[in-house]
Amino acid sequence: MPRSHVSTGSTPIRLPVRTCVGCKEKAPTADLLRVVVSRSGGEPQSFDCIVVPDAEHRLPGRGAWLHLDRTCLHNAERRRAFGRALRVPGAIDISAVDAFVERRVLPDEKNRQQH
Numbered sequence: 001m002p003r004s005h006v007s008t009g010s011t012p013i014r015l016p017v018r019t020c021v022g023c024k025e026k027a028p029t030a031d032l033l034r035v036v037v038s039r040s041g042g043e044p045q046s047f048d049c050i051v052v053p054d055a056e057h058r059l060p061g062r063g064a065w066l067h068l069d070r071t072c073l074h075n076a077e078r079r080r081a082f083g084r085a086l087r088v089p090g091a092i093d094i095s096a097v098d099a100f101v102e103r104r105v106l107p108d109e110k111n112r113q114q115h
């Protein structure tokens with residue numbers, strides 16, 4: 001019974017996979033939106049942190065991953081999943097991510113209605 005290799009079917013391309021903070025499902029990073037914390041260095045505001053979309057995966061720092069889906073966004077918001085994933089306590093402003101998701105989601109819905 002010597003088995004040097006455990007083969008579970010050949011998948012030559014291994015895509016990086018992350019977990020969506022909204023629905024907790026794993027998905028390729030290409031299907032997810034990366035979000036990062038952008039701390040406002042200025043005056044204290046009503047929010048401790050601002051979370052911004054990082055569509056090009058270039059911003060430094062700890063990121064969280066989310067489907068471009070309003071349901072996932074709202075689930076993440078309700079469960080305070082952003083705070084946990086990004087390790088930030090306190091109130092988080094996700095309006096920038098919200099706006100980004102709205103912009104990305106709406107064209108799809110328009111297309112669906114045309115068909």
Ligand SMILES: [Zn+2]
Nearest residue numbers: 020023067072
């Ligand atoms: Zn999701």
